[in-house]
Amino acid sequence: MRNNGAAVTKGAFVPAAEVTHWRNAVVVAYGASGIAFSTWVSRLPAIRDGLDLTPGTIGLLLLCLTAGSFVSVSASGLIVLRLGSRRTIRIGSIMVGFGLVLAGFGTSVLASPVVVAAGMAVIGLGAASWNTASNVxxxxxxxAVRRHIMPRLHGSFSLGTVAGAGLGAWAAGAGIPVFWHLAAGGLLVAGSVATAAAWFRADVTPVQGERPFRAAGTDTFEDPSTGPIPIVRQTDAVPEQPLDNKRQIAQAWRDKRTLLLGVLVLGLALAEGAAGDWVALALADGHGQTDAAGAAGYGLFVTFMTIGRFAGTLVLDRFDRVPVMRWCAALAVAGLGLFVFAPVPWLAFVALAVWGLGASLGFPVGMSAAADDPVRAAARVSVVSTIGYGAFLCGPPLLGLLAEHVGILHSLLAVIVMLVVSFLLSPVARKTFLNPGPAPITARLDR
Incomplete structure (x- = not known):
């Protein structure tokens, strides 16, 4: 049986052990994505030296990655609806692996910036759709587990970036050629994700009783503690007026809540992206710190962002999305403001910790909220991802243009404006699709 081109299996209730394997496989996909990203980033100095690039030509290489990413994320909703999330993730990871091999080959063997640029474009094309499908x-x-685990999944991405950066530092110190390092990273990423994808179930798993859909068929299963619980299967839970793939995407772009979620994510994604591109330079130029201290400052930001993502599951389970998103936006505003106006350098480092905590949950919570409706999840996640990734990829370069006029530190104040908007839009993250009745048995056994 097929649903919008993606293979769907009419199946029974998913056992707890299988849900655990599924969850662990998705963790692998997120972690591998982080490794892929930091693999090429960690060798960028070696790529620059191997090709004798100027800052301008490095910018052009990164522009190829950005262009590929934006094209891919813009089409990701249609891709996931057509292929299903499992196949999209597999193909995306293979493309990223091939792109890493191509970039390494262009650096160490051909010494060709054009080949490296092509590799970066392929990485962008594969990674963006892969990330959207991973969020679905x-x-x-x-x-399935009835818990807020999306922050920990994004935390796995952060841990993957740390692991990849560590391996990159070791490879650079050991003098390993860029080709062999990137080729090994590409094979690891593609092989691990393609294997883990065997456990993915978003395309085949039953959905339990979402109210907005008419159930064409139901079953029950016996829970010893509660008795029979109705199950509505993914293949049977259909919208009142089924839409083809393109109409689903178009409808998602017209959906007010989806667009507002995109703007909510935009502010917090911009706060994360701005830190990645400008914190080290802002510490050096604005607060008079050394380059090493600037790198350490960014490491502090990433560390606290990772802590926030792993703690986010517990916080969201207790307080739910809206108050947590308000606190995140408020913390990001406070941290960023303190960073800009810190009178002494040590306060700037404290500010980075607060800023990192505030920026930690915007993207994962936004993806969860966009996917509340399982039938329209792919279309809506793609819209929110496009808006969020647009800010993440395009926002920091625009801040650079602003910095030409007001300085790096004060250019970051523009991010605060978007964070205030995110704070005001926090209520749109409220859950709108609720499962009536008790939690499925898998959730209790899996905890």
């Missing part, structure tokens, strides 16, 4: 898969796992 992660949201499906979250529904």
């Amino acid at each position: 898969e992660g949201a499906a796992v979250e529904r």
